Amino acid sequence: MDQGRYIVRIQGLTKSFGPHTVLEGLELDLEKDRVNIIIGRSGGGKSVLIKHIIGLLKPDKGSIMVRGQNIVPMSERELAGIRRDFGMLFQEAALFDSLNVAENVAFPLHEHTSKGYKEIDEVVQAKLAAVGLQGMGHKMPAELSGGMRKRVGLARALALDPKIVLFDEPTSGLDPVMAATINDLILRTRKEFGATCIVISHDINATMKIADNIFMLYQGRIIAQGSPGEIQESSDPVVRQFIRGEAAGPIQIN
Amino acid sequence: MKNIFGWLGHKTLGILQELGSIMLLFLHALSWILRPPFRMRLLFRQMEFIGVNSLFVVVLTSLFTGMVLALQTYYAFRMFGAETLVGATVALSMTRELGPVITGLMVTGRAGSAICAEIGTMRVTEQVDALTVMAINPVQYLVLPRIVAGFIMLPLLTIVSDVMGILGGYLVGVQLLDIHGGMFMNKIYEYVELADVYNGLVKASVFGVILTLVGCYKGFYTRGGAEGVGRSTTQAVVMSCVLILISDYFLTALMF
Ligand SMILES: Nc1ncnc2c1ncn2[C@@H]1O[C@H](COP(=O)(O)OP(=O)(O)OP(=O)(O)O)[C@@H](O)[C@H]1O
Ligand SMILES: [Mg+2]
Numbered sequence: 001m002d003q004g005r006y007i008v009r010i011q012g013l014t015k016s017f018g019p020h021t022v023l024e025g026l027e028l029d030l031e032k033d034r035v036n037i038i039i040g041r042s043g044g045g046k047s048v049l050i051k052h053i054i055g056l057l058k059p060d061k062g063s064i065m066v067r068g069q070n071i072v073p074m075s076e077r078e079l080a081g082i083r084r085d086f087g088m089l090f091q092e093a094a095l096f097d098s099l100n101v102a103e104n105v106a107f108p109l110h111e112h113t114s115k116g117y118k119e120i121d122e123v124v125q126a127k128l129a130a131v132g133l134q135g136m137g138h139k140m141p142a143e144l145s146g147g148m149r150k151r152v153g154l155a156r157a158l159a160l161d162p163k164i165v166l167f168d169e170p171t172s173g174l175d176p177v178m179a180a181t182i183n184d185l186i187l188r189t190r191k192e193f194g195a196t197c198i199v200i201s202h203d204i205n206a207t208m209k210i211a212d213n214i215f216m217l218y219q220g221r222i223i224a225q226g227s228p229g230e231i232q233e234s235s236d237p238v239v240r241q242f243i244r245g246e247a248a249g250p251i252q253i254n
Numbered sequence: 255m256k257n258i259f260g261w262l263g264h265k266t267l268g269i270l271q272e273l274g275s276i277m278l279l280f281l282h283a284l285s286w287i288l289r290p291p292f293r294m295r296l297l298f299r300q301m302e303f304i305g306v307n308s309l310f311v312v313v314l315t316s317l318f319t320g321m322v323l324a325l326q327t328y329y330a331f332r333m334f335g336a337e338t339l340v341g342a343t344v345a346l347s348m349t350r351e352l353g354p355v356i357t358g359l360m361v362t363g364r365a366g367s368a369i370c371a372e373i374g375t376m377r378v379t380e381q382v383d384a385l386t387v388m389a390i391n392p393v394q395y396l397v398l399p400r401i402v403a404g405f406i407m408l409p410l411l412t413i414v415s416d417v418m419g420i421l422g423g424y425l426v427g428v429q430l431l432d433i434h435g436g437m438f439m440n441k442i443y444e445y446v447e448l449a450d451v452y453n454g455l456v457k458a459s460v461f462g463v464i465l466t467l468v469g470c471y472k473g474f475y476t477r478g479g480a481e482g483v484g485r486s487t488t489q490a491v492v493m494s495c496v497l498i499l500i501s502d503y504f505l506t507a508l509m510f
Contacts, residue, residue, distance in 0.1 A: 051383075083387060088378050088387045098372075107388070108388050111389075
């Protein structure tokens with residue numbers, strides 16, 4: 001077991017909401033400095049899974065090792081220490097709606113750095129430009145479209161140049177050009193800051209292009225993993241049906 | 255019969271459990287009070303929101319309460335020729351009881367509900383989770399400033415309420431019903447002690463903590479989208495009002 005290679009190791013993760021079991025004995029090892037993409041059906045528990053990685057949800061069973069430390073038994077204060085290395089984009093962006101766009105992006109900088117206002121403003125402008133939102137700093141979240149909100153969320157998640165970034169569907173709801181821009185941004189985040197990216201995506205084409213490792217979540221478990229090539233060659237009928245987007249196959253719509 | 259007891263027991267347990275959770279949230283918030291970072295900006299904003307913005311409604315309701323008190327006591331006291339005591343009665347009622355209670359109930363309606371709706375919305379739109387993910391404790395960031403603001407601002411509003419109530423009593427008693435103005439004021443000085451005012455302000459602080467804490471608690475544990483926010487806001491207002499009136503009884507029994 002090479003501790004250094006994996007930044008997140010999940011063993012036997014089980015999580016139920018009431019009678020409804022979402023994750024069941026899930027095993028997942030995420031490699032450091034890679035773009036790890038998790039795919040799976042809508043409602044399959046992908047968001048629940050990444051909320052476990054950052055300690056927002058506690059598992060019913062199992063262990064979650066982040067950089068070799070099990071975060072499951074940690075107190076909120078210990079978790080806060082771990083979370084400083086993380087950035088997270090929520091599926092619905094989760095912008096603070098009492099703050100404008102620039103203040104949203106500046107928020108983690110004011111909280112966790114000793115930078116002055118001018119310096120912070122420069123970072124904010126750069127991050128907003130990277131997601132194609134220069135000059136939008138004064139807008140309130142309620143005035144933005146869904147895709148714009150998502151990009152602000154992305155800029156906020158990257159504000160502190162985190163070591164591990166969780167992206168919950170960064171490109172859903174974006175036009176193709178903007179989606180490609182965001183995918184580039186994810187690749188750049190990995191290359192320039194050496195960050196580990198953990199991405200949830202429904203965009204199979206883009207996934208094949210930017211992923212180093214792909215994980216398929218199905219019925220509470222990771223049923224397949226590997227490089228884009230390996231996943232594309234997979235003989236598993238569920239994986240084949242999913243990545244080809246076919247209506248007929250073993251995946252049941254219920 | 256058994257069912258009724260079962261139901262009662264169930265309800266009682268539910269209420270006790272909820273009060274316990276509220277106490278836990280309170281202690282959690284208090285545990286942050288001496289620990290940096292101190293969020294003065296947030297505190298001042300909440301003091302403005304809870305205090306300054308409630309001023310008008312407190313002034314209005316207290317003024318009319320004082321006026322109707324004077325009217326009612328005047329008719330009663332006239333029967334045994336004690337009209338000059340109207341002022342003292344109004345002043346005592348206001349400072350000991352009605353000032354803090356009216357302020358508490360009004361601020362609950364205005365600010366307690368808004369606190370719950372705001373934090374509840376932040377909860378269901380994952381903004382609270384976003385704070386957590388940014389390694390910011392949401393209790394320290396959202397709950398503590400509101401509780402401290404309630405603790406500080408309610409006594410200040412209550413002073414305004416007391417003054418307005420007495421002014422209302424003066425307007426009705428002296429201007430309208432022709433009680434001798436000097437006598438009216440003299441009796442107030444004679445009967446109202448500073449302790450009456452202080453104790454009323456202590457009550458107000460307790461009410462301030464109750465209404466902000468309950469608003470935060472109900473908001474913090476909101477589930478179920480916009481509908482859930484509406485539901486917890488209603489619950490927060492009802493629960494705050496009930497707790498204010500119940501604690502008012504016990505505080506009175508303790509202090510006077
Ligand atoms: N807080 C919660 N309480 C109860 N059930 C929940 C909660 N969060 C998620 N679930 C349930 O867990 C399941 C998985 O949800 P999740 O949001 O992880 O899906 P997802 O894979 O992210 O789907 P999508 O691709 O549509 O975003 C769903 O059935 C959902 O109803
Ligand atoms: Mg999701």
